[in-house]
Amino acid sequence: MALINLPDPEQLASRILRGVREAVASGLNLLDNRLADARSRSARLLASLSGERQMNEGHLVGVTGPPGAGKSSLVSAMIREWRFSGRTVGVLAVDPSSRPELGGGALLGDRIRIKNSSYDEGLFIRSLANRNQMGGVSSEVWPMSWLMLSCFDVVVVETVGVGQTEIDIAEIGDTVCYVAQPASGDTIQYLKSGIIQIPDIFAVNKCDLGAPARKTAAEISRSAPRQDRREDWDYPVCLVSATMNTGIKQLNDQIDRHRSFLVGAGSLGNLRTRHHSAWVMRLLKEEFGTFGLELAGGSATISQRLGEHRSCQFEEYERIRTQILSRFKSDNSSSSITKKEHPNEQAVV
Amino acid sequence: MVAVQKKRDQPWLIRTYSGHSSARASNALYRTNLAKGQTGLSVAFDLPTQTGYDADSPLARGEVGKVGVPLSHIEDMDQLFDQIPLDKMNTAMTINATAPWLLALYIGLAQRRGIDPKLLSGTTQNDIIKEYLSRGTYIYPPGPSMRLIADTINYTVKHVPRWNPTNICSYHLQEAGATPVQELAYALCAAMAVLDRVKASGEIAPDEFPQVVDRISFFVNAGIRFVEECCKLRAFGDMWNELTLNRYQVEDPKRRRFRYGVQVNSLGLTEAQPENNVQRIVLEMLAVVLSKGARARAIQLPAWNEAMGLPRPWDQQWALRMQQVMAFETDLLEYGDILDGSPVIAAKVAELIEGAREEIANVEAQGGIIAAIESGYIKRELVGSHMQRLRAIESGDLKIIGVNCFQETAISPLTVGSDGNIMKTDPAAEREQIERLRAHRNNRNAAEVGAALQGLTDAAKSSENIMPSSIRCALAGVTTGEWGDSLRAVFGEFRPPTGIDIAIDSRVVLGKKDQVTDLRARVADTGNALGRPLKLLVGKPGLDGHSNGAEQIAVKARDVGFEVVYDGIRLTPQQIAQAALEEGVHMVGLSILSGSHMELVESVLQELRLRDLAAVPVVAGGIIPPEDAAKLVAQGVRAVYTPKDFNLNTIMADMVDVIRECNGLLRIGLLQ
Ligand code: B12
């Protein structure tokens, strides 16, 4: 048996809330861990971290866009600006994994683009492989970003967005920023065809290239339709250059403005609750399929249960999960009970 | 039969690449080498000098005087060339990002000694492109770096006409895995980028441009497949002749000649049965001297103990004698080109040229070599080629005597010496260099230094040539770190893409399908048992630029299922420990080939302990002599891998077992 010393969740939570880096790291390791014991501790950890602060404070920013658009470089420039104004920053950088039959490994190479060389206590970067999960964003991103939100002022989630994957990031970020590559028609094509949901803010990067960037910005402004989930918001299009460090302050100001907009409309808390519920559904469905959801009483019941536990949805999620697992066990004794393998799960359920 | 010496061609310049510990120690070495019949000098600088840091910079720790001579200011330069007449010597300096500075020190010294710079002859390597792709001693972004190269060319053409301001290098590309076609294509692309940049600077009148083209020389590699290599050199000559005529309108055929120096392949020199390296080196040299029409102008050879560590004077002497036997005993220099007219050779040359043309067109279509570096394209191609090479060695398709075949050997008397059979640099060198540097700083006129540095900054900000203000800095006593930092402040720094994001599936390529499948299962099972996929941090601490090993380990680890964090070369122990913490890795794998492993590994272990990460296993790989490996293990390193561990599958299996053991799981053991 592996000797894994899993941390005490409540103690860990108090250290995380104090911003102890070692604790943040070990909290993230715990949330990443799929052993049954770790899962229940994760739920307790998140419960101890959740509460009012998480429903209303901090800012969760999703940054997405095609590979090579300069997302990591831009995040780096944004961080410089945030750090300059004294805000602490946590980053989750998500990279694709190879297909499971090709070993499932991943190369995580964004750190160095994001981090400048000097050592900084107020910045924490964790890279994460998407592990081939639905939509390109691994399920760990959701709890991990929530942990970070409890101890950093701004939390950025960088994901590669090509086509449909933006939908997932839209279900995490309070504010979603799409980084467009100049002179590439992708963004506009996606916008027109409705493949991507409209992000809250567009950043056309590499404006140091001149005309192509301006042209792309103009095209985006023209084609972003004006109806969306958050009415009264004007979908700004910012011209920026990560390498020349131009337009970054203005971009960050727009990001702040979007948060104020949500708070002003009284919708930040609701948005986060909605995102939570969407993730819970997604995770349950991914793990157990529709049949699993039925065992827990169907989506309507689940939504209701989550709504009643707004500030501890992680614990509620874990309860629903355990419930489905035990139902599976009693209803169905076949060996392969879940869609995914849970090598150590059966022992504890 | 006694052959009477007939009229012979002049031999090439015979050199030995050397330098270590201090300017004084290196000067002594140079003078003995010259006394032994060496005809030119080839200076190896230490890594702080190459990357623009002073000896007392925290980044220089452990590296001062290790792989070359430390050169911090003009007094060091003076000591390095003590009793060596600058106007008579031909001096090659392997210096790149800081090339304008070292050249300024050399010119400044000549001026101080009352020698006209017009009499100086030699070479500054000064090719930044291959630094980004292979060699690793870059500092500034491509734009300003290319400008610095153009500045040195524009300056020397006018003021130091016998100097070769830049030496376009394909040598280092082959050392990073390049095929002959890649070597040809990327070197010629690099030469075009340099010439185009000089042209764009507008400092050279069109009728003087052929003179610039004439000053461009090359530094190439020659591997063990010597027939093909010989053809590669002929291809280089043909392509350069054509390119200089068509693209740069150089009418005089003499100015279109492909002039090149050589260091023969070292990547293929082995740690196992190292005496076999002697045959390899001689055969490789044959490729570049055999055909008169494509013969090297200067040669330097590695030593038999290349894969063990730095060569001692005797090892270098042996390499020097190989050249002398070739030049003076054989009849090689008595004939014209012995390969002219061979249809076999002509066909091979044509094939190489065709391949290179295609790849050049491909790079041009991507916007030229700088764009293809920034996008990561070329680096990925090189990492891919090197991976194919290692696969072939593992599968046995590529035979390396003593490594993957004919491994049985008697005990070699060459490897039983009490000195570890390698050169040990003076352990006091770092401290002494720092003391000397501090004394020098106290000895200068601060106002003059300040004014000279201001002049340098102003020149950097404007489009003024960087050389005059650098020479003024040299004469004022400015240090290497001050010069480097002044330009860092204006230009910023740059890290090129690592190239490891290549698409691969080793099961298809590799014959040993079962090993890879087995490894993937081991990685996955171990990850499952620990609750999350295995995550590995591959770290390159210090100034060491040898990235091959780290890249291939990273690519392989990803292929067998690890989640791999790799941030490229030149990180501090603190940055590596920080990454280990933030990333929550199961293992830290360090790769160190510069000889600074004792200092650097100790620092990393220390930084990990500071972060409560003592339980995370650390393994190390690189050029690590057995005694040092034992010491590292005693300090807590879990495993040490060296070049004789050529089988990457075996290394991976062992790494998984180390992780298992450190987490209370049983080792699985050797692969079938
Ligand atoms: C190729 C090479 C280069 C290339 C590097 C290209 C690149 N991007 O990597 C080039 C030509 C650029 C180069 C330059 C220099 N080199 Co060099 N180079 C070599 C050479 C010939 C081979 C190294 C190599 O790549 N091998 C192939 C790889 C796959 O093997 P490897 O790294 O050893 O890795 C294996 C194991 O060690 C292990 N491993 C390694 N790392 C890791 C990490 C982990 C986690 C694990 C698990 C395993 C592992 O697994 C691998 C599989 O077998 C060696 C001599 C030799 N034959 O070994 C000299 C050598 C390393 N170079 C040397 C020197 C001095 C230099 C220079 C500093 C010279 C100078 N003064 O300027 C320069 C500057 C480089 C710099 N910036 O630091 C010396 C170092 C001396 C010392 N240690 O005391 C050596 C030993 C040659 C010598 N005898 O003088 N070099």
Ligand SMILES: Nc1nc2c(ncn2[C@@H]2O[C@H](COP(=O)(O)OP(=O)(O)O)[C@@H](O)[C@H]2O)c(=O)[nH]1
């Ligand atoms: N010209 C220019 N290049 C940029 C800019 N931002 C990033 N890049 C380059 O674009 C490439 C991809 O950048 P990266 O941040 O890794 O992109 P990501 O894949 O979207 O995260 C790199 O070569 C960057 O140097 C910019 O503002 N201008």
Ligand SMILES: [Mg+2]
């Ligand atoms: Mg990125």
